[in-house]
Amino acid sequence: MKKMNFTRTLVMAAASFGLIATGAAAAQPDREPASSLSELLNRVQQDSREASQSFQQREQEFQQARSQQQALLNQARSELSTLQGQASSLQAQFDANQARIDELDVQLREAQGEFGELFGVARQTAGEFAAAVRSSAISAQYPGRHRVLDRLANSTTLPTREELDALWKTMLREMIEQGNTVVFNRTVANLDDSGEAPVYRVGPFVLFTTQGGAQFLKYDGSNNLLSVLERQPSGRT
Template identity: 35%
Template sequence: MKALNTIFSALVLGGALAVSGVAMAQDAPARDAASLEELLGLVKQGQAQEARENAERERRFAADKANQAKALQDAKAERTRQEQLSSTLEAKFEENELLVAAKQEQLRERLGSLTELFGHLTAAAGDLSSNIEVSLVSSQYPDREVFLKELIAKMSGSDKLPRIEEIERVWYEMLREITETGNVVRFNTEVATATGERADREVVRIGAFNVIDTDGNYLAFNNGNLSVLPRQPAGRYNAWAKELANADSGIHQFGIDPTGPTGGSFLAAIIDSPTLEERWHQGGYVGYAITAVGVFAFILAIFRLIVLSAVGAKVSSQLKNKTANTNNPLGRVLKIHEDNPGMDAETLELKMSEGVMRETPKLESGLTLLKIIAAVAPLMGLLGTVTGMIITFQAITIFGAGDPKAMAGGISSALVTTVLGLLVAIPTVLLHTIVNGRAQRIIHVLNEQATGIVAEHSESSGK
């Protein structure tokens, strides 16, 4: 009996759960059964509801299956229709290709010799357009190449022909370019300064060669814009340019860039060429050291020349005076004879030789240093060159040798120290020769006078 009660309780709990699930599915409020009969009714009601829902699902599935079959039939029909349309269009395309080929052949027959004419016209318009883009005349008459490019694009198609007005316009632009090349014209236009500011200025165009402003500055023409060159040519060219810009008539001297119509490469090369000061700075620290050594050698040589000139003047004065004066080397050598009149000839000769030898180092002072500088300066230049070449080849290793100009510029900078070394060595050798000549001339006078005194003393002693 106890087991039966347990089973009954489980059934009651299961039925309650089922009824509760059905009620929740129907969004209806759940309620507890008061008796077994009411619980049975609720279970029966839930089974009926589930049966209705299952039937509804089966109906929807069947409807969807029918719709899918109909959609498949419609897609197959559309594919068949498109295949038929594609076949029709392919046939039409082939017919049109034949028609186009026939029309093109008919066009060629009707054009005849005009085809060659239009080809020459296209080539002429292309050449003129490329020239006008970089021409200085375009600074006064901008956007001329736009028409030419549009005409070229038009003639490149096979269905459009140029009009008489357009052909005459090409001829006009060509003649205008030729005419303006020989004119000196003054006009106002926008110019960019070296700082990037743009302002309206009065400029003067000298044919197709150069454009200058009223201050004598040369202008560059790039991408349809005029700008002041960051570096100007030498002073006389700017002075000529300023004189021409402010003149009303007459003939005036002016520096013209002959490569102006092709971009002004000659003027750019002159401007980019470094000055002497910039060349000197390219030598770097080795160049500075060579310059310092050269300046020292020059000062030393000039100083020794002044000293030897003064000594030579005193020696010349001593030659005219019989009394020894100790303010010059010759006087000090002669003083030895005056102080020792009774000395024998051999001792006097030794004394005189000693006096000459004592004066010789003073006269030759600085000559050894000048000789060393003359020998060391080229070696210092070679050192700078080797160092610069090492740096240049290191740059080539890192960045490659794709730009010959950069490599040539590095080698040129490296050779500056060699030039500086030679510029120091050559004058130093010449100065050493001059100074040494002055010193040897005085030493020769000392030896000559000392030998003469010894000879006279020997002669008087023999008598």
């Protein structure tokens, strides 16, 4: 009975080896069939070792690829963390700058409030003085002085240092010239002789010329026009 069981075991083993040999032969069609059980066993062991080595190599490659992917993931996470830190720092700097801008804006409005009345007086003075300068006989000698005053009077923003300087300089010049009697040359519109004529100015009051006889002149500041003052007709006696 024991001998029959042993024989049966051998037959089953041979059948198993035959299946393995068939699979090996299918995987390697150029290999000749094993001639004995011993050769078949050797081939099976060799194929097993080769399969194990191939599996280990693939497993190693997989582990390496996984390690590389993990390294890339870690690098990406690190870069993201760095960028988030930079973004937080920039946001904090932006908030600080915005707070400083708001603070300076408040200070500017307060300063404008303190000087607003002063600048309002300057604009009003410039407007009134521009009208006086425009029609002044002195402007026949120094035309265009009213323009800078008009700009200051009509400005909706804070006046510049140059505009404020122009205001007091124009006022000072007007006061000085009011006490002067001078002669200067310029064109007189309806004078008989063409070209420039000597014009006498007595302060801001009188303009006359002696060219073609003594004649009083009038000045139109709106057009910067100097012309002979028409004589009034003689009254009847």
